[in-house]
Amino acid sequence: MSELQTELLEWYFANARVLPWRDREAGTRDPYRTWLSETLLQQTQISRGSVYYTAFLEVFPTVQDLADAPLEAVLKLWEGAGYYARARNLHAAARVIAQHGFPTTLEGWRALPGVGRYTAGAVLSLSRNAPLPVVDGNVRRVLARLLVEPDPTETWLWVQAEQLIDSSQPGAWNEAMIELGATVCMPRKPRCASCPINSHCAAFHAARVDQIPAPKPRVAVKQIHAVALLITDGARVYLEQRALTGLLGGLHGVPLEVVASTRDDALAALLERYGLAATGEWVGKVAHTMTHRQFQLEVYHLTSSTALPLESPQHVALSKLDAKVLALSKLEALF
DNA sequence: CAAGCGTGGCT
DNA sequence: TAGCCAAGCTT
Numbered sequence: 001m002s003e004l005q006t007e008l009l010e011w012y013f014a015n016a017r018v019l020p021w022r023d024r025e026a027g028t029r030d031p032y033r034t035w036l037s038e039t040l041l042q043q044t045q046i047s048r049g050s051v052y053y054t055a056f057l058e059v060f061p062t063v064q065d066l067a068d069a070p071l072e073a074v075l076k077l078w079e080g081a082g083y084y085a086r087a088r089n090l091h092a093a094a095r096v097i098a099q100h101g102f103p104t105t106l107e108g109w110r111a112l113p114g115v116g117r118y119t120a121g122a123v124l125s126l127s128r129n130a131p132l133p134v135v136d137g138n139v140r141r142v143l144a145r146l147l148v149e150p151d152p153t154e155t156w157l158w159v160q161a162e163q164l165i166d167s168s169q170p171g172a173w174n175e176a177m178i179e180l181g182a183t184v185c186m187p188r189k190p191r192c193a194s195c196p197i198n199s200h201c202a203a204f205h206a207a208r209v210d211q212i213p214a215p216k217p218r219v220a221v222k223q224i225h226a227v228a229l230l231i232t233d234g235a236r237v238y239l240e241q242r243a244l245t246g247l248l249g250g251l252h253g254v255p256l257e258v259v260a261s262t263r264d265d266a267l268a269a270l271l272e273r274y275g276l277a278a279t280g281e282w283v284g285k286v287a288h289t290m291t292h293r294q295f296q297l298e299v300y301h302l303t304s305s306t307a308l309p310l311e312s313p314q315h316v317a318l319s320k321l322d323a324k325v326l327a328l329s330k331l332e333a334l335f
Numbered sequence: 336c337a338a339g340c341g342t343g344g345c346t
Numbered sequence: 347t348a349g350c351c352a353a354g355c356t357t
Contacts, residue, residue, distance in 0.1 A: 037353080038353060039353095039354090041352085041353040041354095042352090042354045042355075043340090043341085043351090043352055043353085044341090045342095045343075045344065045345095046352085048342080048343065048344085048352090049352090049353080080341090080342075080343095081341080082342045082343090083341055083355090084340085084341080085355075085356080086340095113355090113356095114355065114356090116354060116355050117354095117355095118354060119353090119354075134353080136352095136353045136354075137351085137352065137353075137354085138352095138353065139353090175353095178353060182352095182353080187350085187352095188345095188346085188351095218350080219337090219338075219339095246339085246340085247339085247340070249340085289342090291339095291340080291341065291342080291351095292339070292341095293341095320342065
């Protein structure tokens with residue numbers, strides 16, 4: 001073991017945070033729980049992910065429980081967590097695992113929907129001590145600084161992670177790299193003075209830590225104007241299931257029509273699609289921001305006199321966007 | 336391979 | 347406060 005490896009591992013064993021999925025020593029954990037936590041934590045902060053993790057295990061304590069459940073129940077538990085393809089993929093993969101057992105190889109894990117190189121390496125190293133590297137946002141930052149690489153490519157990152165991994169305890173090593181990036185080698189105001197491997201860090205020596213890695217160019221947020229339909233009978237509301245692929249896939253929501261030319265055109269198109277004669281009453285606006293989209297919705301209300309099936313919104317999975325629209329309905333006991 | 340995919344915490 | 351960012355994956 002190199003000096004760097006010894007020092008980082010010692011630091012990790014002394015400073016690792018207590019987190020719900022760290023119930024056993026890294027390298028010996030339950031693959032189901034490890035996979036679930038890694039999936040939930042994708043692009044999601046610990047404070048939020050851990051709430052969903054605990055609730056999820058409560059309802060689906062084993063992969064068999066998850067496989068046996070209807071997709072609808074899985075999405076309901078995922079409600080509000082975002083990136084809903086994760087929930088659909090998790091459910092589909094659970095059904096494969098229930099049939100064939102947990103994969104034991106990198107390729108086996110990666111063949112499952114929603115499992116990429118990071119998650120496959122994380123699950124196998126953290127649950128089985130497989131000597132596989134991981135590169136997430138934390139590891140990327142640590143490697144970029146350690147080796148002064150302001151704009152690292154994916155290929156470079158995985159090669160470095162592979163060369164640096166401590167093959168005697170890969171699980172602990174991977175978790176240590178992630179932990180360092182999350183608690184010491186942070187994006188802004190890194191705590192270099194208390195970093196266990198600062199003597200090995202080229203960016204620290206060159207006083208360039210604050211420039212590395214270089215910020216990624218951001219895609220402009222797209223403005224989207226749309227019209228939404230709130231069709232209610234006083235207690236229930238018309239909700240349709242969105243397409244599985246694309247925005248808010250698989251979740252239920254109110255009918256939406258993006259404004260291509262004018263708002264009146266969009267509203268007319270919506271009404272025609274559902275065979276509605278009435279024009280509806282304007283009830284308000286909803287603004288909703290996502291990472292890359294800014295929605296402006298004009299919401300129209302109709303009292304149902306149609307054959308459209310109404311349902312109670314508390315029984316289906318909704319996005320925050322639809323929750324805001326439903327809040328305009330002023331109906332009691334919707335949630 | 337760049338774009339699409341949610342939501343909330345933090346500064 | 348408006349933007350940046352968070353244990354990525356898919357197409």
